[in-house]
Amino acid sequence: MSTHSVEVDGVRLKLATAMTNRGEWIGQREVLHQLLACWLVVDESDLPLTPRLIGVPGIGKTALAMAAAALRRQELYVFQCTADTRPEDLLVTPVLGQEGKLAYHASPLVTAMIRGGVCILDEGNRMNEKSWASLAPLFDQRRYVESIVAGIVIPAHANFRSAVTMNQDDSTYEIPDYILSRLQPTLPLGFPSRQDELAILQYHLPFAEPEMLALTVEFLQRSHELKLDFSARDGLNMLRFALKRMAQDADHPISKDQAWRESLQFCLGEDGADLDELAQRKNRSLKGNPLPMGLGDFFFEADDPLHPDYEDDDDEDENDDDNDQQLR
Ligand SMILES: Nc1ncnc2c1ncn2[C@@H]1O[C@H](COP(=O)(O)OP(=O)(O)OP(=O)(O)O)[C@@H](O)[C@H]1O
Numbered sequence: 535m536s537t538h539s540v541e542v543d544g545v546r547l548k549l550a551t552a553m554t555n556r557g558e559w560i561g562q563r564e565v566l567h568q569l570l571a572c573w574l575v576v577d578e579s580d581l582p583l584t585p586r587l588i589g590v591p592g593i594g595k596t597a598l599a600m601a602a603a604a605l606r607r608q609e610l611y612v613f614q615c616t617a618d619t620r621p622e623d624l625l626v627t628p629v630l631g632q633e634g635k636l637a638y639h640a641s642p643l644v645t646a647m648i649r650g651g652v653c654i655l656d657e658g659n660r661m662n663e664k665s666w667a668s669l670a671p672l673f674d675q676r677r678y679v680e681s682i683v684a685g686i687v688i689p690a691h692a693n694f695r696s697a698v699t700m701n702q703d704d705s706t707y708e709i710p711d712y713i714l715s716r717l718q719p720t721l722p723l724g725f726p727s728r729q730d731e732l733a734i735l736q737y738h739l740p741f742a743e744p745e746m747l748a749l750t751v752e753f754l755q756r757s758h759e760l761k762l763d764f765s766a767r768d769g770l771n772m773l774r775f776a777l778k779r780m781a782q783d784a785d786h787p788i789s790k791d792q793a794w795r796e797s798l799q800f801c802l803g804e805d806g807a808d809l810d811e812l813a814q815r816k817n818r819s820l821k822g823n824p825l826p827m828g829l830g831d832f833f834f835e836a837d838d839p840l841h842p843d844y845e846d847d848d849d850e851d852e853n854d855d856d857n858d859q860q861l862r
């Protein structure tokens with residue numbers, strides 16, 4: 535832990551520690567450039583933007599923000615938001631020190647504000663309105679926060695930048711509009727191309743055998759095609775477990791194929807092993823929702839040969855079978 539501290543308005547604040555482990559961002563230049571543009575200031579009177587980075591879990595939202603901070607050569611702080619994050623957790627926490635004296639600890643966010651670093655508010659959609667409200671002045675032209683606990687106003691350094699990552703699917707609270715309007719633009723992360731996905735896996739697991747890498751990339755790419763939410767992180771975990779299983783017993787090594795299949799099952803469940811079934815189920819449950827329906831949906835089940843869209847589904851299935859062959 536850093537022992538750094540600063541004085542703000544007569545109150546001594548102990549600062550948080552910057553992150554040291556930073557990775558490289560592979561592929562998808564566009565979204566990286568968009569994020570860097572948000573953080574540019576083009577005129578003395580201009581202000582940086584605080585974008586929302588959205589995408590399925592494990593797609594690389596945190597990794598992207600970390601890489602962008604590294605490119606700007608700024609210190610990076612990450613604040614993990616949760617459902618029970620309180621305003622003081624976000625800003626300044628009083629801690630009972632030696633001899634019963636109160637010490638004030640600055641959060642990673644406030645530390646970034648003071649030092650002119652970058653702060654990523656990770657999983658922002660999990661945080662409640664009260665905590666978000668305490669950040670309202672920070673994310674408009676005022677650029678300050680007010681710590682009730684320490685009784686001080688803390689202005690942000692001119693170099694302070696931030697971004698909020700959010701998962702689209704599992705919001706704990708509805709974030710109010712006045713907050714969302716301060717978190718603009720929204721930058722969606724998509725799945726990487728085949729080539730990029732291979733490079734990502736290789737970058738993180740340089741010791742993985744090419745065959746195992748190929749199997750995993752094939753699996754991930756096919757799940758992207760089927761619009762399933764398996765991500766780079768799923769692929770990395772799966773590969774890691776398989777490689778560990780293969781290395782475990784030199785006398786009785788298990789085959790690559792067996793290790794990979796086992797890992798698939800234990801990391802992603804039975805579902806992962808049967809992508810087609812999972813894709814169909816997801817498709818069916820989407821159709822069960824009050825999403826826009828075609829007229830045919832009122833009269834026929836989706837899998838009814840009389841359904842006007844039936845032909846299309848069938849074509850897709852044929853393609854899926856082809857891919858399935860490649861996987862085996
Ligand atoms: N383009 C990329 N370049 C390098 N690494 C990547 C890339 N995309 C994903 N990764 C790696 O995939 C893993 C998951 O990424 P990350 O933790 O950033 O996902 P996330 O979108 O923040 O997930 P969550 O929503 O669960 O927080 C990390 O190990 C990350 O380094």
Ligand SMILES: [Mg+2]
Binds near residue numbers: 595596597656657699
């Ligand atoms: Mg993340």
